[in-house]
Amino acid sequence: MAQMTMIQAITDAMRVELKRDEKVLIFGEDVGKNGGVFRATEGLQAEFGEDRVFDTPLAESGIGGLAIGLATQGFRPIPEIQFFGFVYEVMDSIAGQMARYHFRTGGKFDMPIVVRSPFGGGVATPEMHADSLEGLMAQTPGLKVVIPSTPYDAKGLLISAIRDNDPVIFLEHMKLYRSFRQEVPEGEYTIELGKADVKREGKDISIITYGAMVHESLKAAEELEKEGYSAEVIDLRTVHPLDIETIVKSVEKTNRAIVVQEAQRQAGIAANVIAEINERAILSLEAPVLRVTAPDTVYPFAQAEPVWLPNYKDVIDTAKKVLTF
Amino acid sequence: MFNENELTFTQVKMLDEEGNIIGNPTITTSDEQLREMYEWMKKARILDQKLLRLQRQGRLGTYAPLSGQEAAQVGSAYALTKEDWVAPSYRDHAASMVHGLPLEQIISYSKGHLYGGKIPEGLRILPVQIIIAAQTLHATGIAYSSKYKGENSVAITYFGDGATSQGDFHEALNFASVFKLPVIFFCQNNQYAISVPLERQMASKTIAQKAVAYGMTGVQVDGNDILAVHEVTKEAIERARNGEGPTLIEAVTYRFGPHTTSDDPTRYRSEEEVKQWSQQKDPLIRLRKYLENKGLWDETKDNQLEESFNDELNELIDVIESKQIPTVDEAFDYVYENKHDLLVEQQEEAKRFLANGGGE
Numbered sequence: 178m179a180q181m182t183m184i185q186a187i188t189d190a191m192r193v194e195l196k197r198d199e200k201v202l203i204f205g206e207d208v209g210k211n212g213g214v215f216r217a218t219e220g221l222q223a224e225f226g227e228d229r230v231f232d233t234p235l236a237e238s239g240i241g242g243l244a245i246g247l248a249t250q251g252f253r254p255i256p257e258i259q260f261f262g263f264v265y266e267v268m269d270s271i272a273g274q275m276a277r278y279h280f281r282t283g284g285k286f287d288m289p290i291v292v293r294s295p296f297g298g299g300v301a302t303p304e305m306h307a308d309s310l311e312g313l314m315a316q317t318p319g320l321k322v323v324i325p326s327t328p329y330d331a332k333g334l335l336i337s338a339i340r341d342n343d344p345v346i347f348l349e350h351m352k353l354y355r356s357f358r359q360e361v362p363e364g365e366y367t368i369e370l371g372k373a374d375v376k377r378e379g380k381d382i383s384i385i386t387y388g389a390m391v392h393e394s395l396k397a398a399e400e401l402e403k404e405g406y407s408a409e410v411i412d413l414r415t416v417h418p419l420d421i422e423t424i425v426k427s428v429e430k431t432n433r434a435i436v437v438q439e440a441q442r443q444a445g446i447a448a449n450v451i452a453e454i455n456e457r458a459i460l461s462l463e464a465p466v467l468r469v470t471a472p473d474t475v476y477p478f479a480q481a482e483p484v485w486l487p488n489y490k491d492v493i494d495t496a497k498k499v500l501t502f
Numbered sequence: 503m504f505n506e507n508e509l510t511f512t513q514v515k516m517l518d519e520e521g522n523i524i525g526n527p528t529i530t531t532s533d534e535q536l537r538e539m540y541e542w543m544k545k546a547r548i549l550d551q552k553l554l555r556l557q558r559q560g561r562l563g564t565y566a567p568l569s570g571q572e573a574a575q576v577g578s579a580y581a582l583t584k585e586d587w588v589a590p591s592y593r594d595h596a597a598s599m600v601h602g603l604p605l606e607q608i609i610s611y612s613k614g615h616l617y618g619g620k621i622p623e624g625l626r627i628l629p630v631q632i633i634i635a636a637q638t639l640h641a642t643g644i645a646y647s648s649k650y651k652g653e654n655s656v657a658i659t660y661f662g663d664g665a666t667s668q669g670d671f672h673e674a675l676n677f678a679s680v681f682k683l684p685v686i687f688f689c690q691n692n693q694y695a696i697s698v699p700l701e702r703q704m705a706s707k708t709i710a711q712k713a714v715a716y717g718m719t720g721v722q723v724d725g726n727d728i729l730a731v732h733e734v735t736k737e738a739i740e741r742a743r744n745g746e747g748p749t750l751i752e753a754v755t756y757r758f759g760p761h762t763t764s765d766d767p768t769r770y771r772s773e774e775e776v777k778q779w780s781q782q783k784d785p786l787i788r789l790r791k792y793l794e795n796k797g798l799w800d801e802t803k804d805n806q807l808e809e810s811f812n813d814e815l816n817e818l819i820d821v822i823e824s825k826q827i828p829t830v831d832e833a834f835d836y837v838y839e840n841k842h843d844l845l846v847e848q849q850e851e852a853k854r855f856l857a858n859g860g861g862e
């Protein structure tokens with residue numbers, strides 16, 4: 178076991194898979210010699226060669242299209258989109274092509290592609306770098322959407338994503354890249370996609386969340402504990418498809434829930450989680466399920482970001498509304 | 503058969519590294535104009551260094567320095583009239599500054615102010631474009647408008663060597679030449695797209711030659727030779743105004759510093775290479791030598807300019823830093839022309855939250 182940051186765990190997952198399966202290829206902008214702008218692919222080109230880990234010309238739609246072609250030939254590409262705010266450039270490859278290929282060809286072609294990309298707010302990036310766009314992806318049948326919140330989860334989920342035969346959008350929150358270290362096993366292990374994780378057990382309220390908001394929610398849960406409330410924190414880990422079972426089980430136990438996401442409120446993951454709860458567990462609820470989200474504005478520039486982003490205080494406030502309903 | 507090896511490529515050069523005119527070029531630029539361009543370059547260099555320092559002190563967000571590329575930006579933008587439009591990327595504040603963008607705007611943007619992109623009324627400059635090559639199409643649209651309205655204005659768009667790999671760039675060139683639009687595609691080929699060197703970006707010998715495929719004029723120019731840059735841009739503008747359509751200009755240059763303040767260029771560029779450019783091919787030194795040879799500039803003038811511009815910047819930064827940071831509730835105001843009901847509700851909530859000392 179080694180202490181690793183999330184970015185180290187991600188690199189490690191790719192190293193394990195590059196070693197294990199020569200069909201795994203990594204490519205994107207600056208991923209080769211430079212090891213990625215966040216160093217996620219640090220050392221991988223040196224270790225596995227320029228044919229397997231390579232820089233592409235600067236064109237996201239090219240990167241996505243190349244991955245699709247390679248996938249039809251049995252490769253398992255891991256294209257990197259340098260920042261997920263640039264996903265619009267490769268939207269056709271992702272949503273119009275790789276998401277539909279298996280369906281379009283009656284199952285003839287698998288698309289074992291993992292699109293890796295950093296995203297997320299709170300690190301004062303320029304415009305188009307920080308947006309949480311997982312909702313766009315989750316709205317697209319054919320894609321799986323994974324967002325890890327810890328180094329341990331990141332490695333196990335990424336290995337699973339690489340081995341999965343469907344396209345997986347793997348989103349890495351920039352703020353979590355180096356924010357803390359955790360014991361991460363050496364070698365291979367997997368964490369099943371589509372399975373949430375109870376990050377903290379509790380009995381009074383379920384806080385359902387993912388990504389960087391897992392940590393805000395855990396902090397909120399600690400504060401709530403001091404006031405005598407026991408909060409359960411569920412990390413979705415895969416935001417599509419949802420782990421309905423874990424969500425419903427928790428809500429049936431606590432009878433109260435809030436959903437916390439960093440993304441804007443409109444048409445998001447949180448709304449979807451709440452709809453599922455309402456359809457499946459409404460009779461267990463003692464209060465409406467509320468949301469903590471960013472407001473429905475365009476992601477503001479860096480100076481307004483600290484206030485605009487949801488934080489643990491918002492989680493506490495909203496949780497109390499539900500607890501005292 | 504069409505073979506790249508049968509094409510001839512020449513780079514337009516007019517000033518050598520010692521500030522001497524090369525050969526016998528036709529020069530339409532006056533010495534007075536060159537002196538003024540030198541001042542712009544010098545100011546751009548000072549501003550760049552100042553912003554880099556502010557960033558290192560944690561007073562600025564991510565910043566993309568332009569030192570080394572002053573001649574390309576100033577020489578081209580100086581050829582425009584105020585009627586012309588500029589569509590810049592994130593590294594083009596020297597060009598924007600020459601075209602009239604207030605320093606305050608440039609600094610505020612870099613500080614991550616909420617409305618750093620709100621260009622003052624009347625200035626024909628688009629906001630900083632982060633998405634690589636997107637602005638090339640926007641400039642094409644602007645040029646369509648100019649042609650449609652029968653205006654005399656042209657649009658110039660700035661982008662890098664890496665941008666030439668994007669579909670948007672190729673679409674822009676194609677649209678512009680099909681519609682014969684008054685647009686100048688000004689590529690600053692600083693030979694790297696972050697860490698990726700040009701030979702990994704494309705297999706063609708030059709960027710300029712891509713113009714041939716689109717049936718437009720292409721020019722490669724020494725981007726650190728401001729005289730040559732200025733002359734070729736003027737010619738392109740003239741062609742555009744005469745209805746002769748677009749031009750692709752490739753200005754070969756080099757960024758002396760990192761890609762942005764988050765980048766470590768020692769991972770992909772050798773020290774010798776950087777030195778070769780920053781010590782022997784500095785665009786400022788070249789023009790300064792030319793001006794000094796002619797008795798139009800000297801050490802004293804250089805120091806005076808440096809001092810007064812530094813003072814101006816310091817005062818401005820004080821003013822900007824003492825201004826109140828826009829609060830988050832302003833973020834609601836410009837999402838739509840008219841806010842929808844939910845947005846109104848959320849803004850009210852944000853106001854209440856802030857009034858209660860929220861976010862502290």
Ligand SMILES: Cc1ncc(C[n+]2csc(CCOP(=O)(O)OP(=O)(O)O)c2C)c(N)n1
Nearest residue numbers: 263593632633634662663664665694695696
């Ligand atoms: C669509 C898109 N993809 C990737 C990026 C990230 N990125 C920012 S600058 C850059 C390199 C651009 O290189 P070049 O066009 O040569 O311009 P330079 O930065 O050298 O001026 C990249 C990849 C981006 N901003 N937009």
Ligand SMILES: [Mg+2]
Nearest residue numbers: 662663694695
């Ligand atoms: Mg470049």
